[in-house]
Amino acid sequence: MIKKTRLLFSSLKIEDKKENKIPALASNVAHNYAGEERRKKITKSSTYQYNQKRFGKGARSRPFGAKNQYKIANEKIPPVEKGVIRIIPLGGVEEIGKNMTAIEIGEDIVVIDAGMHFSNELTPGVDYVIPNTTYLEERKEKIRALIITHGHLDHIGGVPLVLSRIGNPPVYSRNLSMLMMKKRQAEFPHLPTIKENVVEKDSVIMCGKIKIRFFSVTHTIPDSMGVIIETEHGWIVNPGDYKIDQVDGIVTKEEEKGYSIFDKAKVLLLMTESTNIENEGFSLPEIKVHQGLENLIKKIPGRIIIAAFSSHITRLAHIVKVAEALGKKIAIDGRSMKTNIEVAVEAGFFAPKKDSIIPLKEADNYPPNKIVVLMTGAQGEEFAALNRAANKSNAKFSLRKGDTIILSASIVPGNELAVVKMRDGLARQGVRVISYRTAGEDFVHATGHGNIEDVKWLHRKTHPKFFIPIHGNHYRLVLHKELALGLGMSEENIIVPDNGSIIEISADGQKIIMRKERAPSGNMLVDGTSISDTQDVVIRDRVMLAQDGMFVIIALIDQKTGKLKKSPDLISRGFVYLKENQELLRQVRIIIKRSVEDAAARTNQVDFDHIKAELGESISKFLYQKTAKRPLVIPVILSV
Numbered sequence: 001m002i003k004k005t006r007l008l009f010s011s012l013k014i015e016d017k018k019e020n021k022i023p024a025l026a027s028n029v030a031h032n033y034a035g036e037e038r039r040k041k042i043t044k045s046s047t048y049q050y051n052q053k054r055f056g057k058g059a060r061s062r063p064f065g066a067k068n069q070y071k072i073a074n075e076k077i078p079p080v081e082k083g084v085i086r087i088i089p090l091g092g093v094e095e096i097g098k099n100m101t102a103i104e105i106g107e108d109i110v111v112i113d114a115g116m117h118f119s120n121e122l123t124p125g126v127d128y129v130i131p132n133t134t135y136l137e138e139r140k141e142k143i144r145a146l147i148i149t150h151g152h153l154d155h156i157g158g159v160p161l162v163l164s165r166i167g168n169p170p171v172y173s174r175n176l177s178m179l180m181m182k183k184r185q186a187e188f189p190h191l192p193t194i195k196e197n198v199v200e201k202d203s204v205i206m207c208g209k210i211k212i213r214f215f216s217v218t219h220t221i222p223d224s225m226g227v228i229i230e231t232e233h234g235w236i237v238n239p240g241d242y243k244i245d246q247v248d249g250i251v252t253k254e255e256e257k258g259y260s261i262f263d264k265a266k267v268l269l270l271m272t273e274s275t276n277i278e279n280e281g282f283s284l285p286e287i288k289v290h291q292g293l294e295n296l297i298k299k300i301p302g303r304i305i306i307a308a309f310s311s312h313i314t315r316l317a318h319i320v321k322v323a324e325a326l327g328k329k330i331a332i333d334g335r336s337m338k339t340n341i342e343v344a345v346e347a348g349f350f351a352p353k354k355d356s357i358i359p360l361k362e363a364d365n366y367p368p369n370k371i372v373v374l375m376t377g378a379q380g381e382e383f384a385a386l387n388r389a390a391n392k393s394n395a396k397f398s399l400r401k402g403d404t405i406i407l408s409a410s411i412v413p414g415n416e417l418a419v420v421k422m423r424d425g426l427a428r429q430g431v432r433v434i435s436y437r438t439a440g441e442d443f444v445h446a447t448g449h450g451n452i453e454d455v456k457w458l459h460r461k462t463h464p465k466f467f468i469p470i471h472g473n474h475y476r477l478v479l480h481k482e483l484a485l486g487l488g489m490s491e492e493n494i495i496v497p498d499n500g501s502i503i504e505i506s507a508d509g510q511k512i513i514m515r516k517e518r519a520p521s522g523n524m525l526v527d528g529t530s531i532s533d534t535q536d537v538v539i540r541d542r543v544m545l546a547q548d549g550m551f552v553i554i555a556l557i558d559q560k561t562g563k564l565k566k567s568p569d570l571i572s573r574g575f576v577y578l579k580e581n582q583e584l585l586r587q588v589r590i591i592i593k594r595s596v597e598d599a600a601a602r603t604n605q606v607d608f609d610h611i612k613a614e615l616g617e618s619i620s621k622f623l624y625q626k627t628a629k630r631p632l633v634i635p636v637i638l639s640v
């Protein structure tokens with residue numbers, strides 16, 4: 001699913017825990033009529049949708065208060081007992097994205113990562129989703145630190161909003177991650193600034209009484225680090241995202257040395273990612289991609305356009321270096337690409353030569369074989385540079401015959417369709433495309449996450465007593481558990497969590513359990529200017545509207561007689577074309593008249609709620625029988 005990314009958040013306000021239960025549309029309708037005649041009484045609107053199994057009131061009568069359910073559960077969560085270590089994965093264990101884990105010992109809570117994930121077909125129209133912070137909001141005074149493992153959005157994307165909700169605790173990360181967080185924070189000028197603490201891989205910090213150290217890991221963004229929390233029973237280890245630095249299964253000396261800290265360590269608990277748990281062997285080393293891209297940049301005769309993840313700083317830096325060495329100029333198209341390159345230069349990860357990066361508009365001043373363009377949009381994102389070039393809506397850059405596009409990225413699950421559409425657009429322009437799937441070509445992409453053999457290596461190296469798989473959908477976590485069992489761990493020492501699971505290691509360090517209570521874990525949806533976990537009713541309406549449309553009935557009733565004052569107004573959107581369905585409408589009007597007048601006749605007083613319910617139910621059923629569609633039916637009753 002393509003996501004429109006609204007990048008300016010300055011107007012965001014935090015507005016949770018309240019919800020306007022009157023649908024916006026119904027209140028608009030009401031508004032139009034309210035002006036017409038003051039005396040008119042308007043009932044609060046609700047919607048109806050035909051349901052074959054349980055005919056009656058639709059969406060709104062279903063219990064939807066995920067928040068409320070959890071609220072109850074949450075109230076029952078007892079404080080953590082003395083000596084017990086409590087671990088709560090608050091995000092990232094039912095999805096790939098929005099990673100966040102809280103660790104609570106005694107009077108201290110430490111939070112690791114605060115990511116986001118983009119909206120998908122389940123959350124139409126939503127900008128993005130962040131982890132549920134309710135458990136932390138209610139224990140703000142215990143939070144000593146937010147530790148960020150690395151600068152990817154699934155680890156830092158939630159930072160500005162999460163920080164503001166949990167009392168703005170100090171943030172610890174390495175330099176590049178901090179710079180990237182600050183770039184993101186700048187989009188929220190109304191929120192407090194980050195309490196920055198840049199740490200090095202060998203730093204040791206105290207967060208309340210909890211001692212924390214770090215170690216560096218190999219990933220697709222520099223300055224990635226793992227976190228070690230020292231407890232009286234041993235270390236809790238969370239490497240963040242990692243792959244093992246190796247070539248053909250031979251782990252590099254540097255990597256062996258980095259991990260040698262675990263040789264003699266007692267690791268109580270390992271919590272680690274499950275992203276590539278289905279992929280065989282070791283992950284492809286990035287060095288092979290560097291070589292592959294280098295070969296391609298050397299041998300391709302025309303203009304080269306490379307689309308990559310803008311956070312893939314190591315790779316981008318390498319491309320710039322290779323192009324420079326060949327006397328080529330580099331142009332950049334895409335805001336996040338520009339920003340991240342600036343950040344990387346600022347952090348000292350590479351230093352492009354003066355004049356080697358040129359403004360995009362000057363690219364035409366050079367012969368085609370002297371130009372490499374770095375672009376965003378390898379995922380077919382609607383507004384990203386490459387997609388715009390593909391559908392000829394990029395004002396700054398047009399493709400021509402002879403150009404070669406290198407898609408230096410895998411397709412993130414969910415983006416397949418967008419990429420197919422984009423590639424069709426590219427094919428129509430007669431350009432050549434090389435992707436990581438193109439047969440016989442050099443490597444143009446490698447994953448940043450460990451495959452099965454990387455994962456096994458990490459488990460053996462850290463030899464934990466307990467294990468919690470994180471960072472992945474549920475099935476991936478289960479596969480990861482099976483891998484750990486295969487390595488000899490016993491089942492009772494492994495917990496597969498859900499978001500909000502409360503896991504505890506006993507005070508003697510001998511047992512790990514999952515409590516029956518659960519921390520609130522409903523998705524926090526960032527939707528326009530609101531952030532809330534109570535919007536699932538809004539989202540469900542959006543899904544229904546997309547599938548079946550809506551049907552609004554506006555009936556004017558004479559309060560004294562209980563009869564219709566005039567023929568009801570009918571509005572259809574996304575349901576059927578009214579002009580071509582006059583007979584259907586005629587019948588609908590008859591049903592409205594009958595149900596209104598019947599309902600009124602049965603009671604002495606005209607009971608609007610009753611009439612509305614009758615109308616909603618009979619019309620939604622009728623429409624289903626006639627059209628096999630289940631539009632949201634919104635009856636609006638006005639009276640004089």
Ligand SMILES: [Zn+2]
Nearest residue numbers: 152154155241
């Ligand atoms: Zn990640």
Ligand SMILES: [Zn+2]
Nearest residue numbers: 150152219241
């Ligand atoms: Zn990552």
